Amino acid sequence: MSAAPRVIDDALLHASADDRLDQEQRRLVAEWLEAHPEDARRVADWRRQNDLIRELWAAVDDEPVPPRLSLPRLIGRPWRRRALAAAAALLLLVAGALGGWFVRGWSGGGDGALAELAHSALAAHRVFVAERRHAVEVDRSEEQHLVTWLSRRLERPLRAPDLSAFGLALMGGRLLPIGAGDPAAQLMYEDADGARYTLFVTRGDGRLEEFRIVEEGGVTAFSWVDASIGCAVVGTVARDRLLAIAREAYTQLAAPSD
Amino acid sequence: MAVGAGRSLDFLTDLESCIPSLRRYARALLRDGDRADDLVQDCLERALSRRHLWRGGPSLRPWLFKIMHNVFANQARARASRPRGQPIDQLGEGVGVPADQGHRLALAEMARALASLPEEQRRTVLLVALEGLSYQEVAEAMDVPIGTVMSRLSRARERLRALTAAEPGPSLRRVK
Known part of the structure; x- marks a missing residue:
């Protein structure tokens, strides 16, 4: 029964490099890699790529999160307030003419x-x-x-x-x-x-x-x-x-x- | 999922727990700390204002990365008309204390190789390698079929192999 996928495809090899295989798949891939050194080299290289990529930005995790990214501060801020400030001003002008309906909608009042x-x-x-x-x-x-x-x-x-x-x-x-x-x-x-x-x-x-x-x-x-x-x-x-x-x-x- | 009790504050808790991941990914995308945090801030604001669109699910991250990609694309369009003040190659940032010279070279080489990848491939390999997303989650974050994710990942990794020394340590590099 375990002879099912004799050919290990690339998707499985990638999943192997990313540690996303179950036990049975791991066993099959390990067998395959033993018999196919070129694939074994690829998987090893991909693993090494993963390690290097993670290491490149590992330092970000040690930085304190800047206060402007604190959720309590961001709650209630309309999305893209800065970018849309000009557009908002224009809308408020229009809103004045429409009798204030817009103002409430815009400020989330x-x-x-x-x-x-x-x-x-x-x-x-x-x-x-x-x-x-x-x-x-x-x-x-x-x-x-x-x-x-x-x-x-x-x-x-x-x-x-x-x-x-x-x-x-x-x-x-x-x-x-x-x-x-x-x-x-x-x-x-x-x-x-x-x-x-x-x-x-x-x-x-x-x-x-x-x-x-x-x-x-x-x-x-x-x-x-x-x-x-x-x-x-x-x-x-x-x-x-x-x-x-x-x-x-x-x-x-x-x-x-x- | 939640019976009786609301999910509103659970959403906040989940969102907060994703911030380190968003910052790391944004930094990898932009290679500039301030601009990366701007992107994260816009992404968080947008997620907060559109939280009613979050349908729930095992993980918030694919949805957040998707929002980030959209925000990034909008900003890129806005920036395209302005001159670029940022040198493309800002290495060293994020590179911690190097274990040795060879390893530092390998890191710098990887950073350069990543920067040379087509955008879609770069995002794919970053989401997989840096953020540990499953292939299905990457498909959600990038709004493409999983087959596309796999082919992008394959191409990205082969290209990175070609552009970086496979063996650890510079002494093993071929000398012509």
Whole structure:
């Protein structure tokens, strides 16, 4: 049975040089190469080419990635903003004549649920982080009750993400209205220096899977919507850190409840 | 794939993990650090703004390389009307501390040989050798059938063989 491909074609030889053969193919190619020294030389040369090519640019991996390639900075930037700046200016002129419709479209200013989520989260953040005595409605000492209550009201299994890896401790949370009166949950966290962060959770609309960063008056919200929940992480902090916190919260919120 | 939970932040995580690979490939294409990072930046911005077009799949990289090729082609068209300020042969960049003189020569020779390849062949061999893409992924990234990938790879490798000394070390080179 193993006598199937007696002739080893070039595709297999290339795959051999690139280590993409399974065990059986490796055996067949090895046999072939033993009997065909010219092919053996080719494969050896190709391997050496691979090694040299990798070595030529290996140093790039050791360089720090420049800040301008950081994703948190790039999120929300319209594609080819620089190249299209002139065209944009022209469009804005036209847009003025069309009554502003274009301006919103161009700046990516408002796309429904996600924009509303971000602005509600920012507003709630500003109101409640300023509170000393009533920052939260249910204190962290009743975390289990808080989570059960908010889960029931939002009709989603929620949890309070553990953000201690970022030095953030849960303070507690509250229930809020959003939009036309849908329930939203706000969880508040505090770091060792007293800086406060909020996690704002709403019901997802079941369709969008999007994310965005919005900044208002020095406060940044990173928000996303997926099939099950809409969520925003809000804080007065650099985008990179906020995104890292958001990822952690997202991972924990998305994990199946046990 | 993901049940209930969204993929939006997974996309970001995947995209971020591809940045080193994109930078390396862009550097190999352009041989100029700043221009290469410009290309990566444009590619990332475009990927972010078109993320709704990503259909998911085992690997994001072929899609990203495809975007990069498109961006590169657009820029090349824009550049064609401007004078070139960049010397073609900028070797040494990326060449680390050489183990020995012979090895450094071999590296320089390979860089020169690569630069002399037709663009399509060069991309193919870079995606395979440098980025470790499968032949199927290269086909996706270059938007060609896999048979085309194989023939380009064959031609590229034979040409590189012809242009570089096969044996390690300069002392073994034939003396006429």
